[in-house]
Amino acid sequence: MADVEVIELLKKLVALPSVNPEHTDDASIANEYRVADFFAGYLAERGFRIEWDRMTPERGSVLASYGPEQPLHTLLLEAHLDTVGVADMVIPPFEPRVENGRLYGRGSCDTKGPMAAAMTALCPRVLDLLAEAGVRVLYIGAFGEEKGNVGAERLVESGVGAHSAIILEPTDLSIVYAHKGALWFEVLVTGEAAHGSDPDRGMNAIFAMAKVLQWLQTRTAQAQEEWNNPALGGPTLNVGRIDGGIAMNIVAHRCRIEVDRRTVPGEDHEAILSEVRVMLSDLQVRGAIRSFEVNVLKAGTPFQTAQDSVLVRGVQEVLVEGGCEPRLATAAWYSDAGAFARTCNEIIVFGPGSIHQAHTVDEYIEIDQLMKGEELLTRYFEWLSGHVHTFGAANSG
Ligand SMILES: [Zn+2]
Incomplete structure (x- = not known):
């Protein structure tokens, strides 16, 4: 088993540190460039055309494409x-070791x-098959997923998309066809300090924030009715942090909360934020607060691909052929x-390994x-080469 190509390749990839720089202070393991260069080199050798979307010299995404310039399907x-940090690891993080079948x-x-x-499934035989069927493969190695999905967001903003996509x-090996979005934001309100014995002379930011909290709960409850989603459940709200005020006997002049709002397909993050801002300016007009700020800390859009889409049905067929359960799943x-759901007609998340690991x-x-x-990816690429015509021909990549 030791010389199986995919195992040898994975060892090489693991041996190249690519810790997200937000997850480490150690420059010798930070940033994605080592793996990016290797990924680009490997695919270039297979005949892929390589383009880069660099944010800095050490951080960038690789766009490797193969196949016809005017494809029937992309x-x-x-x-x-990138990976997360390695601070608490109990094994050598970058010395890949095969043991007990792991x-x-x-x-x-x-x-x-x-x-x-x-990478190994896209062997010369499979690439020829796909190209002959009019399929252009765009294999992206994206930087910055583990903090803010920076790399993917940049590509989507520049219009990179496709007919179908596998993340x-x-x-x-379950087909994840939907997950919620995450909208993390902070709300900061200011009031006016005064002595606690004479609160009417001040403007209490904590009391004002209590109104904000109540509004958020009421509004989310409405959204839950409006956007109930059979696959994902409804939207949710969590306020995970609050701080404000200085002392018990001083009227609080500021208060800040951190809000974790999970969204479902159809909800618009900008609309949610603008409602919050409207509510806050109303509080301001009524003299309950002096000023306010709403800042997005992280935003990720939700996605959902139809269970009867060609992509989902194709991968299910291939799973059955390969002797696996054709499991559909949503993800927490x-x-x-x-990000890519905005520019790809059909999209799933799929791959070997357990998220618990x-x-x-x-x-x-x-x-x-x-x-x-x-094996399953190889089977799917073969399947796709015979089913290009079954996909609708909307936007291409
Ligand atoms: Zn991941």
Whole structure:
């Protein structure tokens, strides 16, 4: 088993540190460029055309494309290049080790395993098959997923999209066809300090924030009725932090909250924020607050692909052929699929490895899953080459 290509490739990828710079202070392991260069080199050798979307010299996404210039179908594959930090790990993070049918190391599961499976599945035979069928493959290695989906958001803003897309993440070989969005924001209100014995001379920012909190709850309850989603459930609200005031006997002059609002397809993040701002300016007009700020801390759009879409049905067919359960799933976590759903007609998240092993202190991927993942992706690419005509011909990449 030791010389199986996908295992050897994954070892190489794990040995190249690509920790998201927001997750480490150690320059020797930070940033994605080592893996990005390797990924680009590997695919260039396979005949892919390589383009870059660089944000800084050390951070950028690789866009590798193969196939006709005027394709009948564009298939977008994407794997993020970065990993989370390694501070608490109990295994050497960048010395890949195969033991008990597992490959250990940071990123082995999330998401270098799924990345490697698609790299080896795109062998010359499969690439020829796809090209002959009129399929252009766009394989993206994206930076900055583990903090703010920066790389994917940049590409989507510049219009990178496709007819269908597979975001490579460890889903235990389930087809993730929907996940919620996340809108994280802070609300800051200011009032006016005064002595606690004479509160009418001041403007209490904590009392004002109590009104804001009540409004947020009422408004989310309405949104839950409006946007109930059979697959994902409704939108949710959590206020995870609050701070404000100086002392018990001083009227609080400021108060700040951190809000975690999870959204479902159809909801508009900008509309949600603008309602919050309207409510706050109303409080301001009524003299309950002096000023306010609403700042987005993180925003990720939700996505949902129809269960009877060609992509979902195709992957299900391939799973059955490969002797696996054709499982459909929704996810509680967030991925680059939220971004790419805006420019891809049909999109799923799929790959070998368990999400329970992502971000762990002894991260690993089961070798069997890794190899099964490669096999299923190969089968899907073969399937696609015979089913290009079944996809609708809307926007291309
Ligand atoms: Zn991931």
